[in-house]
Amino acid sequence: MGNEKIIIIGGGAWGNTIGYLLNRSNHQYQLWSRSVKDSLATMVKDADIIISAVSMKGVKDVITTLGSIDLNPDIIIVTATKGLDLETTYTPSQIWHKAFPHNPIVVLSGPNLAKEIQRGLPAATVVSSKNSTSAELVQSVFASDIFRVYVNDDPIGTELGGTLKNVMAIASGVCDGLELGTNAKAALLTRALPEMIRVGVKLGARVETFFGLSGLGDLLATSDSHLSRNYQVGFGLAKGKTLPEILAQLEGTAEGINTTNVLIKLAQKQHISVPITYQIYLLLQEKITPEIAVKNLMARELKEEFYFDN
Structure with missing residues (x-):
């Protein structure tokens, strides 16, 4: 197409970074946030692509606003949010699909640190959808000299990879904050991946997706x-700061905190083994110290490396 009308919803760091990427790929866009005078209904009229870059807690509010609009079923909805809904345990794309079942939904997820991208450093990502035509269009819209975009057809796996790793990033911050060394961190991240895969497969994702950019990457x-x-949350906790102290200094939302709570809820309901997540949950609830969390993981029952429930 080449001259798509693109609307970005969300004026935070990620929304502005997406705008930067569209500029790099020579695509024009409009950005909507609560500070914009025009209504969202006015801006999405005749849109070709709507990109949701809001935090997890903002997804339902945006959907409620759009729900009052007669949204054209040809509009592609791109969700760039990483998280899980505490009430339903749904991913963002599942919430979007339930609200707009006739619109193509595309997930955008990958190792995309906003500050690095805005410095013009190269990165790669994945766009995923059951609608291959829509995914390929979004791929062409985002591709540029600094942003390589891949396509797959496993949106749930793509989404969960980007979501579950936030819990593991908290654990990694704890590891570095306690100065446990390279061996410990390598072990942690290696064991983190099968934990993510166990959850993902239980929720309908494909194993191989977790070895791609949106998972391992x-x-x-x-x-x-x-x-x-x-x-930063994990690192701060390991250095003796309280969670409120850390959050007060944080720029933006650490989605891993909410995701940890939802994941524990999911794991209990679905009988999924999530030992790393459970220790992070206890730590965030101030029921254990970082040192005890490490001790608990080291004291777990001995098992074969590739035992499915390890």
């Missing part, structure tokens, strides 16, 4: 960077 990026808000 995003896990590595956010677990080894002080730019990651979730990493």
Whole structure:
């Protein structure tokens, strides 16, 4: 197409970064946030692509606003939110699909630290949808000299990879904050991936998706960077700060905190083994110290490395 009308919803760091990427790919867009005078209904009229870049807690509010509009079923909805809904345990794309079942839904997720992208550093991502035509269109819209875009047809897996790694990034921050060393961190991240896969497969994702950019790629990026808000949470806790102190200084939302709570709820309901997540949950609830969390993980029952329930 080439001259799509694109609307970005969300004026935070990620929404503005998406705008930067569209500028790099020579696509015009309009950005809507609560501070914009024009109504969302006015802006999405005749839109070709709507990109949701709001936090998890803002998804339902945006959907409620759009729900009062007679949204054209040809409009592609791109969700760039990483998280899980506490009430329903749904992913953002599942919430969008339930609200707009006739619109193509595309997930955008990958190892995409906003501050690095805005410095013009190269990155890659995944766009995923059951509607291959829509995914390929979004791929062409975002592709640029600094942003390589891949396509797959496993939106749930793509979404969960980007969501679950936020919990593991908190754990990684704890590991570095306690100065446990490279061996410990390598072990943590290696064990984090099968935990993510166990959850993903139970919820309908494909195993191989977690070895791609939105799974392993995003896990590595956010677990080894002080730019990651979730990493900062874990690092701060390991250094003796309280969670309110950390959040007061944080730029933006650390989605891993809410995701941890939802994941524990899911794991209990679906009988999924999530040992790393459980220790992070106890830590965030101030029921254990970072040191005890590490001790608990090291004291777990001995098992074969590739035992399915390990």
